[in-house]
Amino acid sequence: MSAQAQHQYPLNCPTGRWTMFSTILATSMAFIDGSVLNVILPSLQKDLAANGVDLFWVLNSYLLMLAALIIVGGSLGDKLGRVKVFKFGILVFTIGSALCGFSQDITQLIAFRTIQGIGGAFMIPGSLSIISAVFSREEKGKAIGTWSAATTIVTICGPVLGGALADAGLWRFIFFINVPLGILSMVALHLKVPESREPGASSVDWTGATALVLSLAALTFGFLEMPEWGYSHPGVILSLILGTIFLLVFVIIEKKVKEPMVPLDMFRDKTFSGVNLLSFFLYAGMGAVMLFLSLNIIQIQGYSQLQAGLTFLPFSLIMLVAARKMGELTGKYGARRFLIIGPTITGIGMAWFSFIGMTDGPSEYWTTYFPPFLTFAVGIAITVVPLTTAVMACVDDSKSGIASGINNSVTRISGTFMNAILGAIAVLIFGNYVIEALEAVSASDLMKAEVMGEASKLGEASAPENYNDEWSKKINSIFDWGFLEIYKMVCWISASLAFLSAAIAYFMVEGKKV
Incomplete structure (x- = not known):
């Protein structure tokens, strides 16, 4: 048709x-x-x-x-x-x-x-x-x-x-x-x-699409791995830099290619x-x-x-x-x-x-x-x-x-x-909230390490099974209020x-x- x-x-x-x-x-x-x-x-x-x-x-x-x-x-x-x-x-x-x-x-x-x-x-x-x-x-x-x-x-x-x-x-x-x-x-x-x-x-425009995929993937990887690796980790920094570069490359491609994936003139x-x-x-x-x-x-x-x-x-x-x-x-x-x-x-x-x-x-x-x-x-x-x-x-x-x-x-x-x-x-x-709350209740270093291992689960986090009822209630309350924050x-x-x-x-x- x-x-x-x-x-x-x-x-x-x-x-x-x-x-x-x-x-x-x-x-x-x-x-x-x-x-x-x-x-x-x-x-x-x-x-x-x-x-x-x-x-x-x-x-x-x-x-x-x-x-x-x-x-x-x-x-x-x-x-x-x-x-x-x-x-x-x-x-x-x-x-x-x-x-x-x-x-x-x-x-x-x-x-x-x-x-x-x-x-x-x-x-x-x-x-x-x-x-x-x-x-x-x-x-x-x-x-x-x-x-x-x-x-x-x-x-x-x-x-x-x-x-x-x-x-x-x-x-x-x-x-x-x-x-x-x-x-x-x-x-x-x-x-x-x-x-x-x-x-x-x-x-x-396959070239533009490829640049956009690489940009989004690199930026996503950098941000999501930041909590585990840290702000200053070379992998995080390199990933964010590459993501930004590929995003700029995408814009340049769209300006110069004859038939762009995103015709920038539409945004006029x-x-x-x-x-x-x-x-x-x-x-x-x-x-x-x-x-x-x-x-x-x-x-x-x-x-x-x-x-x-x-x-x-x-x-x-x-x-x-x-x-x-x-x-x-x-x-x-x-x-x-x-x-x-x-x-x-x-x-x-x-x-x-x-x-x-x-x-x-x-x-x-x-x-x-x-x-x-x-x-x-x-x-x-x-x-x-x-x-x-x-x-x-x-x-x-x-x-x-x-x-x-x-x-x-x-x-x-x-x-x-x-x-x-x-x-x-x-x-x-969430991690910062949990560690501050643990310090406030005078948790031991071993307990801090065990609880912070659970904290990566966010809302699914719960007190380790070997804790007694009193500490389990305290830890689970910390997790709940931390997630609410x-x-x-x-x-x-x-x-x-x-x-x-x-x-x-x-x-x-x-x-x-x-």
């Missing part, structure tokens, strides 16, 4: 329905894996004997490949065929998911998550570009709203399923479930969804630059607060993993009500006001979380975590659809895949940096990033209708 033959189907025709079904089903696999991991991390950590840094690598090995290659995936779709590249991404993601389920140790899981990330990079940008190519311009806003609502609902329901499976000792099935979903979506795409491509689409559009900056800071904060919130309520507050998954249901219900309506409101009033209001409300919810200390567990959920969860969910519901729509409206249809890829890459890069930097800070602050710090950092996102929308997003 040529560019001229696109934009011809209504949402409620058979082709429209199959397009929505296959793109939502496939994209949901990637989004579920992103959200459900926060809930199953405690089971995964225990079964695979992982420490705190290992957990951040499980998250970042996926995000790193996704961030670096997602723009390549969008470009390849425009050039070779969006449906074809989308199916290839689903295949790789499905294989990676199966391998993750069979992982026997944390190193294997980290490696197989990398394969998942490669598949996701070729899969995720295809969904919106296929929708943009298939539907008429009048129907596109409703289609994007439906896609956003459905994928968000599935994503938020994922933790409930993940929590139930994790409590039953079946966390591996979170990965295995992607196999039938992947096969079904590939069949539907092959049989029912028309192919589309841009005959004049640019070539793939003030609104396009604004929504991507907003995405970077908002998603960085959102990912951080959701991760530490999940670990807090499971490992510190005593929620089961199923109960932790159920705490995410306000997201599902609010998105069900709000997402499609937000698509209509964005079309009527424009994105700007919603991109100011939404992140502001989100930031209030994030800050609210920080005021919750030690609780008596799930029995106090409605008076402790539910009000800020509700506020947080309302803010995100107001933001998601206008943000997605604004990104796609800033470019013409021939660059829809690249625009989607850039925005998705920005959100994943923000998550990669946030996990690496906050992971390092969290381990360092870093959790509160993350909440305030995340809230600040959300407020910064609202300010960016105020100054950089144009007020015209989208």
